[in-house]
Amino acid sequence: MKKLLAILFTVLITLPALSQLNWGIKAGLSTTSITMADAKSITSGGTTYTIDKLKGANYGIQFGAFARLKIAMLYIQPELLFSTRSNEYTLSKANSLTDSITVKQNFNKLDIPVMLGLKFGPLRVNAGPVGSLRIGSPKNLVNDPDFKAMYAQMTFGYQAGIGLDIFKKLTLDVRYEGSLKKYQNQIENTAGTKFNLDDRPNSFLFSVGLMF
Numbered sequence: 164m165k166k167l168l169a170i171l172f173t174v175l176i177t178l179p180a181l182s183q184l185n186w187g188i189k190a191g192l193s194t195t196s197i198t199m200a201d202a203k204s205i206t207s208g209g210t211t212y213t214i215d216k217l218k219g220a221n222y223g224i225q226f227g228a229f230a231r232l233k234i235a236m237l238y239i240q241p242e243l244l245f246s247t248r249s250n251e252y253t254l255s256k257a258n259s260l261t262d263s264i265t266v267k268q269n270f271n272k273l274d275i276p277v278m279l280g281l282k283f284g285p286l287r288v289n290a291g292p293v294g295s296l297r298i299g300s301p302k303n304l305v306n307d308p309d310f311k312a313m314y315a316q317m318t319f320g321y322q323a324g325i326g327l328d329i330f331k332k333l334t335l336d337v338r339y340e341g342s343l344k345k346y347q348n349q350i351e352n353t354a355g356t357k358f359n360l361d362d363r364p365n366s367f368l369f370s371v372g373l374m375f
Contacts, residue, residue: 183233187334190226191370195248197361204257207309207352211257214304214360216250217265223248225274225370233282240278240289245298247271250348250361252304268301276322290323293340304360305350313349313357318342322368334372341365 202215227244248270255263273296280289295318303312324338341363348360 184230185233185374186228186230187372187374188226188228189242189244189334189336189370189372190224191336191368193223193225193246193248193340193366193368194220195223195250195364195366196220197250197364199361203358203360205305205310205350205352205358207307207354210307210309212305212307213255213257215253216361217253221249221251223366225368227274229372231374236282238280238282238287238289240280242274242276242278244274244276245271246274246295248364248366250364254305266302266304268304270301271298272296273298278322280326282328285328287326287328288324289326289338290321293320293322294318295320304348309353311351313351315344315347318344318347320344324368328374332374334370334374336368336370336372338368338370339366340368 197216199216202213205212205214223246225244225246227242229240229242231238231240250268250270252266252268253263254266274293275296276291276293278289278291280287297314297316300314305312320340320342322338322340324336326334326336328334342365345363346359346361347364350358350360
């Protein structure tokens, strides 16, 4: 026990000397795509809609603050970011070739990534979990009283990527983000049947930061 306390005391004494704490601000762009293998059909009573996703990625923004605690080559970097993303779908009534519309849903989120990384000179590699808290609700995908939309309030995912520090002030990051929750959007009809919409959304994140 005495040896363990001595080791712990030594770590607590030497940690401030070996570590360095910085903070900064950052902003960037994201590209998000969702995977939907097949078009979804949702039915309530005599009304049936077909929902399919539009091809390609949608763009969003992110900005906020971060802190970085560095110990030798290792660092931990928690962040607090406001971010946006959007999904686009085509919506049509069954057996109708002309009654088709495009619906875009915009999501506002508060993202909280906690990145653990290694630093090799100006180059960094990092990965870690991210929690996303939805702010507000997007417009309903189906504007029909027979359907109720449900959106996940809090989701969890992961990020991984590389970064570059320039003159110890400017930080550049490229990351990939994946979701750990398969379905984030659902639609429920009056009978209580739930229809899952999108699979995991995937994003590429590009950011520039200023560190103090």
